[in-house]
Amino acid sequence: MNQSINYIGVVRSSLKNLKDCPRQESENAPEATLDIFPEFKQGISDIEKGDELIIFSWLHHADRTVLKTKPRNEEHAKLTGIFSTRSPDRPNPIGMHVAKVISIDDCRIRLSQLDVLDGTPIVDIKPVI
Amino acid sequence: MNQSINYIGVVRSSLKNLKDCPRQESENAPEATLDIFPEFKQGISDIEKGDELIIFSWLHHADRTVLKTKPRNEEHAKLTGIFSTRSPDRPNPIGMHVAKVISIDDCRIRLSQLDVLDGTPIVDIKPVI
Numbered sequence: 001m002n003q004s005i006n007y008i009g010v011v012r013s014s015l016k017n018l019k020d021c022p023r024q025e026s027e028n029a030p031e032a033t034l035d036i037f038p039e040f041k042q043g044i045s046d047i048e049k050g051d052e053l054i055i056f057s058w059l060h061h062a063d064r065t066v067l068k069t070k071p072r073n074e075e076h077a078k079l080t081g082i083f084s085t086r087s088p089d090r091p092n093p094i095g096m097h098v099a100k101v102i103s104i105d106d107c108r109i110r111l112s113q114l115d116v117l118d119g120t121p122i123v124d125i126k127p128v129i
Numbered sequence: 130m131n132q133s134i135n136y137i138g139v140v141r142s143s144l145k146n147l148k149d150c151p152r153q154e155s156e157n158a159p160e161a162t163l164d165i166f167p168e169f170k171q172g173i174s175d176i177e178k179g180d181e182l183i184i185f186s187w188l189h190h191a192d193r194t195v196l197k198t199k200p201r202n203e204e205h206a207k208l209t210g211i212f213s214t215r216s217p218d219r220p221n222p223i224g225m226h227v228a229k230v231i232s233i234d235d236c237r238i239r240l241s242q243l244d245v246l247d248g249t250p251i252v253d254i255k256p257v258i
Binding site for chain 2: 046083127
């Protein structure tokens, strides 16, 4: 059983390769920009500078067949069920990221930090409450 | 641009109708059970009693065309861009819920609270970190 997930925008970031990415969001993730597609513009009309947002990305390079994994660079660690990890390789590769809005201009939202690669699709945005 | 999202399980809950649902998760959401589909069983093998989880549901009754909304039961409120709200009606109706594991038995995970309707599909589970 499935439905389609539709991209609402895309990330513009200085992170161009997986090896550039911090292993945890807290480790110096750079600022980034969300380019929201014009057909979703009404949906971001109340987002303002200073808002704290939860950004949901779609980690499109993920291996969606993985059910057990071990941490990157820890070859001897034990295999762990994927739903006890934050690994991007999972059946539905939804990434979840918290960031603050630095500025918003038309369909471009500048964020304080984002640990995803340039070109990653965005699928949802929710306010932190 | 889109990809398919695959259901990994389904919610079993005493909440059978939208009018039974609390308006905010914190308002007395009842215990609930996740029935994980057998093909994803390996993925939950490290989930244990007491774990705090983030459950991602797919709110399949949502209206995916909505870009502006007002709070339920507040007819005179102003219309707000959907990405500044937690409304289930949104382009990709991903629900996000935090709960504690009460017990786990094979593919059934009993949770401390969940504010979604019986029969709602589950699409991801992540640990709270």
